[in-house]
Amino acid sequence: MTSRTWFVTGAASGIGYELTRLLLASGERVAATSRRLEPLEALATGYGDQLWVAALDVTDAAAIRRVVNDAVTRFGRLDVVVSNAGFGVLGAAEEVSEEVLQSQIEVNLLGAIRVARAVIPHLRAGGGGRIVRMSSTGGQVGDPGMSLYNATKFGIEGFYESVAIELAEFGIGVTLIEPGGTRTDFNRHLVLATPIPAYENGVLGQIRGMLTGDVDPELLRRSVTGDPAKVARAIVDSVEVSPAPRRLVLGRHAYEAITTVLRDRLTALEAQRDLAYSTDADDIADSA
Numbered sequence: 001m002t003s004r005t006w007f008v009t010g011a012a013s014g015i016g017y018e019l020t021r022l023l024l025a026s027g028e029r030v031a032a033t034s035r036r037l038e039p040l041e042a043l044a045t046g047y048g049d050q051l052w053v054a055a056l057d058v059t060d061a062a063a064i065r066r067v068v069n070d071a072v073t074r075f076g077r078l079d080v081v082v083s084n085a086g087f088g089v090l091g092a093a094e095e096v097s098e099e100v101l102q103s104q105i106e107v108n109l110l111g112a113i114r115v116a117r118a119v120i121p122h123l124r125a126g127g128g129g130r131i132v133r134m135s136s137t138g139g140q141v142g143d144p145g146m147s148l149y150n151a152t153k154f155g156i157e158g159f160y161e162s163v164a165i166e167l168a169e170f171g172i173g174v175t176l177i178e179p180g181g182t183r184t185d186f187n188r189h190l191v192l193a194t195p196i197p198a199y200e201n202g203v204l205g206q207i208r209g210m211l212t213g214d215v216d217p218e219l220l221r222r223s224v225t226g227d228p229a230k231v232a233r234a235i236v237d238s239v240e241v242s243p244a245p246r247r248l249v250l251g252r253h254a255y256e257a258i259t260t261v262l263r264d265r266l267t268a269l270e271a272q273r274d275l276a277y278s279t280d281a282d283d284i285a286d287s288a
């Protein structure tokens with residue numbers, strides 16, 4: 001198989017790092033980007049020209065376009081783009097500061113949109129390709145304490161639902177990755193809002209204690225089940241599937257949670273059928 005060129009954001013840690021390592025070991029070429037370069041520079045000594053590393057802050061629109069263009073200059077083309085950069089905020093909606101609110105949206109939502117806008121012209125010019133965007137169970141299921149994170153994941157899924165239709169005629173496929181809890185440093189790097197006492201004894205207080213306090217190792221093992229190396233392998237395998245799967249749900253907890261919420265949502269929708277139809281204009285209702 002001819003090697004492809006992958007462009008990966010957030011490549012220095014977690015699933016992005018596992019993916020980069022797997023791709024290099026498989027003989028693929030990788031343009032790996034991150035705000036923190038040390039882990040990637042360590043990889044470079046073993047893979048030479050296969051790996052191109054660049055610093056990238058996805059809140060900088062001009063830098064995104066510059067780095068994408070530099071990657072194309074370096075490798076000649078892009079085949080697969082993995083938009084992975086992001087972080088989480090833990091706190092009730094009213095607890096989160098304006099600064100953190102802006103940062104969460106800038107990185108997870110606007111940054112991901114900007115990456116897509118920068119790479120799409122190159123994929124079109126190359127005759128097709130694949131865009132993979134890291135979402136999460138939180139792109140389908142609401143979680144107390146993660147409302148801002150959920151907002152960015154629901155938002156990017158809506159963005160790609162439309163973009164996927166726009167890009168299909170150019171041979172560009174789109175896949176949203178929806179893993180459940182995965183054994184990376186995601187929880188350790190959560191940005192924590194300043195708690196308001198009113199939430200201390202409720203569900204958010206329990207979640208905050210579980211994620212930031214002394215956690216029972218067995219509870220943690222059973223709650224966070226995803227293997228980042230297996231997630232990376234599933235992402236690579238998905239690129240071989242045509243047409244591109246619109247979503248890839250990874251992990252038993254993700255599958256169960258998403259299944260439950262979609263069934264409940266459909267049941268609620270079906271119960272509103274008569275009400276939905278009743279609000280059509282009379283000339284439409286009469287012709288139905």
